[in-house]
Amino acid sequence: MAQELGPLARELSLPYYDDALPAHDRFHAERVRDLAIRLANDCERPVDNDVLAAAAWIHDIGRPLERTGEIDDHDAWAAAEAAARLESEGVAPDRIDAVTHCVRAHSIRASSPEPETLEARLLFDADKLDAAGGRGIVRLACIVGERSGRQGEAYAVIDDASASELAASGLPDVALLREWVDERLDALYTDPGRRLGESRRQFVDDFFARFENEIGVDGTQ
Template identity: 30%
Template sequence: MNFAEHFTPCDDIAMELAPYALGAVDDGSHDVSHLLRVWRNVQVISAQEGGDHRILAAATLLHDCVDISKDSPLRSSSSRMAAEKALGILSGLGWKKDTAGMVAHAIEAHSFSAGIEPKTLEAQILQDADRLDAIGYIGIARCFYVSGRLGRAIYDPHDPAASNRDLDDLTFAIDHFQTKLLRLSASFQTLTGSKLAAKRHETVQKFLRGLLLEVAADQNNI
């Protein structure tokens, strides 16, 4: 199965946008596998909630078309930059202005760090689909992958649970669970997304509890 066939019934859009979606992204947390997982999430949510599949497919394919490192000061602007780039791409391909604008809004609103309210159903679905990939087992894996790339420690050996210090996810990977991962499930937009998020939230909670018990077995600080 080629890349576009994964996006059936929107494989024609995938063929058209593949050159822009599959750029030189040196980040295993935002690679082809991530696109395919987000699209699967989109399909599951859309099957219950509705939404325009062509807008959703284009937004999924282009939502990470601008690659900004997690530790960059421009990170909170990455979704806006991706939306602007997507709008230019779609306009150049002859997409109608209103349709391209809906795709761009979904892309701009998907980001957690941007803090933009999704105003359309398609934007809500993309935001939920992308956030599902940040929690659960895959979210845990992605968290440690990114932290490793950025040279962050897994945890603070003196206070793993941050009981007597401020959380610092720029230094310790598991602090990111409390600063972001465990906050995500409360931010879902659709009923279907919320139900899926609740299950993945429990996975993250259970993992964090287990990890803290293991690393703090002889420290008595959790």
């Protein structure tokens, strides 16, 4: 009997994450898999959970290479790499196409294709939901850290620019994290994704309300 696609994709994907930074590591892939299946279970239409799980494990295998500049587009690279690996394992072409479409369409980038299947939309939503809520705020802060100080760029400031002189500094601040959360939650495709997204949006709103009021002193003195 052929190995199930989800466990096979997990086995094939894990070595690619060895050099990943925390925001896009194997644990992110696993959370996206779990979230995607959770959303699928709340769908009224049938979902191919095996394709969905496989795509979740594979979707960010190109991130380490993109981070170091060895590839330009981790979505397209991961889809091509996965297609070759799955074909070598004897996976049927239609199954490979279903997985690789999900992988190509998972990014929020303007250059990414529109997710055309329910599985692709669920993967997109699960990936974006892992950037909201408690874990999501930590992930986004990690991403700001990854992007700060590279190639002579200024380090980001994790502070509230609206309450300080940092507003005119031009440096990224904590407001960027909130913008990223809103951008992702506003882009969700599925009803289960949007329902979970509103819950996580409320947590983010509460977090930033506390963040803004936590110090409680007049910084001008």
